[in-house]
Amino acid sequence: MAAKKTTGSLLREKKEYKMTDQTINRIRQFVKDRDWGQYHSPANLAKSISIEANELLECFLLEIA
Numbered sequence: 001m002a003a004k005k006t007t008g009s010l011l012r013e014k015k016e017y018k019m020t021d022q023t024i025n026r027i028r029q030f031v032k033d034r035d036w037g038q039y040h041s042p043a044n045l046a047k048s049i050s051i052e053a054n055e056l057l058e059c060f061l062l063e064i065a
Helices: 007-016 021-033 042-064
Strands: none
Touching: none
């Protein structure tokens, strides 16, 4: 039987994934410093999402075949 997690351990796990305002601002500054905004048009983002999703689907296609 698996060990039961206590409420305290669940709260610690959730806290690890929480992004702070400081982290978000550092990421925004990182992007700004490299002028990556020029690549973030809606069309480019949609194309990138589609490409990545298709790469994931390829893994499932190979499992079925």
